[in-house]
Amino acid sequence: MNAIEFPVIAGGQAGKTVRCNPDLLPAYQSLVEAANRGNHWARIAIKELSALTTGVIGKDNIYVHPLRKYSQGLRHYHVFLPGLKAEIRHDSNDQFRLIALTLDANYEKTKPNNTPALYRASAVRRQWTTTPAPDNRVKNLRDRVVAIADADAHPQKAAIVASGSVTNASEVGERTLYRDGFDLHFTPGASRIGGLFKYDAAKIKDTLGSAMILAHSMASAKDIEGVQWISEFGGSAVLTQAMKILVDRGVKLNSHTAYLYRPRTSPGDAVKLAHQLNLTLNKKFADVGLSLRGGLSLARAAGSRKATESDFYNGSQHFEDSLQGVGKVATAAGLAGTLIGTGGSAAPLVIAISGVLTQSSSSASTILNAYQMGRTVISPTVARKKRLSEA
Amino acid sequence: MLQALKYLPYGTRRSDKYCKPQGPSIEDAKSYSYIVADNVLSLKAPKHRPMGNVPKPLFSRAKGNELEWGFMPHSKDAMPDQSWSYRSLFFAQWAFWGPWLSGCKAELSASVSLLTRSEGNEYKHSSLFHPKVFESAIVDFLNSSYGHLETQLGEALYKAPVNWHTGNKGVLSAGFDIIKNETSGSYDEPTRVYILPIAENHLVLVELREYIYSWNENNLPSFDRAPIEAVKDSFVDGLSIELGQKSLKSLNTAKRESDSFQLTENFAPLKWPNKTTSPVSEEDSQGARLLSL
Numbered sequence: 001m002n003a004i005e006f007p008v009i010a011g012g013q014a015g016k017t018v019r020c021n022p023d024l025l026p027a028y029q030s031l032v033e034a035a036n037r038g039n040h041w042a043r044i045a046i047k048e049l050s051a052l053t054t055g056v057i058g059k060d061n062i063y064v065h066p067l068r069k070y071s072q073g074l075r076h077y078h079v080f081l082p083g084l085k086a087e088i089r090h091d092s093n094d095q096f097r098l099i100a101l102t103l104d105a106n107y108e109k110t111k112p113n114n115t116p117a118l119y120r121a122s123a124v125r126r127q128w129t130t131t132p133a134p135d136n137r138v139k140n141l142r143d144r145v146v147a148i149a150d151a152d153a154h155p156q157k158a159a160i161v162a163s164g165s166v167t168n169a170s171e172v173g174e175r176t177l178y179r180d181g182f183d184l185h186f187t188p189g190a191s192r193i194g195g196l197f198k199y200d201a202a203k204i205k206d207t208l209g210s211a212m213i214l215a216h217s218m219a220s221a222k223d224i225e226g227v228q229w230i231s232e233f234g235g236s237a238v239l240t241q242a243m244k245i246l247v248d249r250g251v252k253l254n255s256h257t258a259y260l261y262r263p264r265t266s267p268g269d270a271v272k273l274a275h276q277l278n279l280t281l282n283k284k285f286a287d288v289g290l291s292l293r294g295g296l297s298l299a300r301a302a303g304s305r306k307a308t309e310s311d312f313y314n315g316s317q318h319f320e321d322s323l324q325g326v327g328k329v330a331t332a333a334g335l336a337g338t339l340i341g342t343g344g345s346a347a348p349l350v351i352a353i354s355g356v357l358t359q360s361s362s363s364a365s366t367i368l369n370a371y372q373m374g375r376t377v378i379s380p381t382v383a384r385k386k387r388l389s390e391a
Numbered sequence: 392m393l394q395a396l397k398y399l400p401y402g403t404r405r406s407d408k409y410c411k412p413q414g415p416s417i418e419d420a421k422s423y424s425y426i427v428a429d430n431v432l433s434l435k436a437p438k439h440r441p442m443g444n445v446p447k448p449l450f451s452r453a454k455g456n457e458l459e460w461g462f463m464p465h466s467k468d469a470m471p472d473q474s475w476s477y478r479s480l481f482f483a484q485w486a487f488w489g490p491w492l493s494g495c496k497a498e499l500s501a502s503v504s505l506l507t508r509s510e511g512n513e514y515k516h517s518s519l520f521h522p523k524v525f526e527s528a529i530v531d532f533l534n535s536s537y538g539h540l541e542t543q544l545g546e547a548l549y550k551a552p553v554n555w556h557t558g559n560k561g562v563l564s565a566g567f568d569i570i571k572n573e574t575s576g577s578y579d580e581p582t583r584v585y586i587l588p589i590a591e592n593h594l595v596l597v598e599l600r601e602y603i604y605s606w607n608e609n610n611l612p613s614f615d616r617a618p619i620e621a622v623k624d625s626f627v628d629g630l631s632i633e634l635g636q637k638s639l640k641s642l643n644t645a646k647r648e649s650d651s652f653q654l655t656e657n658f659a660p661l662k663w664p665n666k667t668t669s670p671v672s673e674e675d676s677q678g679a680r681l682l683s684l
Contacts (some may be wrong), residue, residue, distance in 0.1 A: 029413045122468055124447070124465070126449065126502050127475055127482075127598060127600050128446075154603075154604050157442070160441075160443075160498075161445060164445030178466075180468070190405065218677065317515065
């Protein structure tokens with residue numbers, strides 16, 4: 001049989017020609033149609049088959065059949081595609097020929113831990129294990145915790161770090177964590193996401209793929225009651241982007257909640273998106289640590305937080321937040337002042353000390369004192385009367 | 392001094408080049424002992440030193456008898472039939488660092504726990520010192536904790552026991568590996584398990600679990616694993632057990648009652664997954680996958 005007569009499916013003009021057995025042509029064409037309709041997996045399958053025009057070297061989804069060997073050392077290959085396995089024969093005219101297409105679910109196995117995905121993390125006798133979550137779906141359990149981790153090299157490592165971070169969210173305790181485990185949204189990467197100079201989540205491009213997958217997990221979890229989306233460190237970028245995708249699609253996540261632990265992107269932006277998604281927010285939405293920018297960002301979002309019905313933000317938290325914001329500004333200004341060393345005036349030093357004092361306001365007693373102090377200076381009722389009279 | 396500088400616990404120049412990482416110092420291992428009924432369990436372990444500041448260690452709990460302070464049931468996820476309860480005695484984790492700031496290559500965590508049958512599931516009129524009872528207890532425990540887990544393709548997620556060998560600690564004891572079927576690559580990430588009876592109804596379970604963080608292009612650990620194995624070996628070697636009068640008596644009874652007081656030489660991996668519900672046939676699930684294309 002002459003191989004030239006087989007229909008060409010890829011590489012007609014350049015590279016190695018990939019041909020197809022005539023009996024497989026209808027199946028292949030329906031795959032192309034699905035790809036043209038925009039089916040993601042069909043598109044990947046077509047792409048992987050077309051990629052054969054560049055040969056078989058360096059592709060991790062192509063395996064050599066161990067037994068079938070043809071003359072001249074030509075081999076028989078198995079190419080794993082999403083949901084399918086293609087068998088490829090290397091013909092003597094140095095062309096590839098598709099000789100079989102069978103259903104097979106091993107494609108995911110050929111991909112190592114270099115794709116963003118959802119994992120189930122569970123602790124058995126205090127040791128954490130992760131297993132991939134089927135179809136990136138959140139476990140159907142009331143008040144399920146989903147940790148959105150910062151970029152890491154390995155899901156196991158990310159799970160151990162995240163197990164330490166998520167207990168900082170007000171609703172999660174060790175009890176639930178060690179009993180039910182949590183779902184981990186893993187983003188592969190060598191360095192952390194976000195930071196002072198990449199504070200706008202919308203401008204971080206590397207994590208968009210990860211955010212797409214998280215958005216899928218979030219949308220598919222919308223019927224699960226009370227899911228808690230907790231990001232840690234740079235995971236806030238992924239969460240913010242995923243929330244933006246869902247807002248654009250018009251998805252509502254009633255009864256879900258979100259929390260940011262030490263966000264490395266703007267928590268204020270995340271608050272706005274969370275409101276648009278109808279998330280129910282606790283009084284405390286983010287732990288920004290010592291981040292000045294984070295504190296300011298949260299303080300700016302305070303007005304809309306107070307006004308939104310599904311947000312349990314209140315006056316006392318508002319005072320604490322704004323105080324922290326002011327404290328951080330004062331610290332920064334004061335430190336800058338003392339560093340410049342104007343010498344003659346002691347004012348910057350005073351501001352610096354006051355800044356440091358208010359900085360440590362996270363301890364409960366200081367907050368209480370400061371709050372009471374603040375109330376005597378200007379009580380909410382006085383402020384309201386003042387506003388009314390001005391209007 | 393140079394060694395200390397060479398293996399600083401930081402990773403600014405991360406790379407997956409081949410190297411020999413340095414783990415915790417085995418020579419400086421500290422001893423811990425626990426009283427279980429009238430027996431004493433002692434172990435030796437290096438100082439807890441994970442990669443970051445999590446997880447937190449666990450060294451000692453009760454001043455006196457551990458059995459007086461209660462057991463925890465396993466979660467329904469970890470063990471659907473909840474037939475065993477556990478009590479954690481020891482937990483520590485150690486990082487293995489590459490030379491010249493090349494990053495953390497792997498971590499090893501050690502967990503020692505007491506196991507007992509949960510209420511209503513007790514073995515009647517039998518002692519775990521008896522070899523046949525001990526063997527069947529191991530089978531029960533493995534079936535309950537790993538038998539139900541399967542991959543997305545419906546295969547068993549774990550394979551155990553592998554590399555079965557018997558130990559000698561004064562009582563019957565056994566060591567083996569648990570292998571995860573679905574890992575990131577061709578490497579199995581074995582969890583070393585060592586198990587021995589300490590009282591008529593209580594087992595000691597040692598789990599040494601490794602987390603590999605550095606892979607080469609063949610999906611194998613990119614470094615020399617010998618230091619990890621060394622820590623595993625020294626941990627198992629450092630384990631010792633001293634039986635009290637009552638336990639010695641029941642051990643001698645078990646010796647008298649059994650024809651040959653020893654465990655089986657070979658132990659093939661158990662047949663998993665345990666299907667409890669009728670599974671969807673292969674064709675059906677494949678049909679569903681085709682439709683979703």
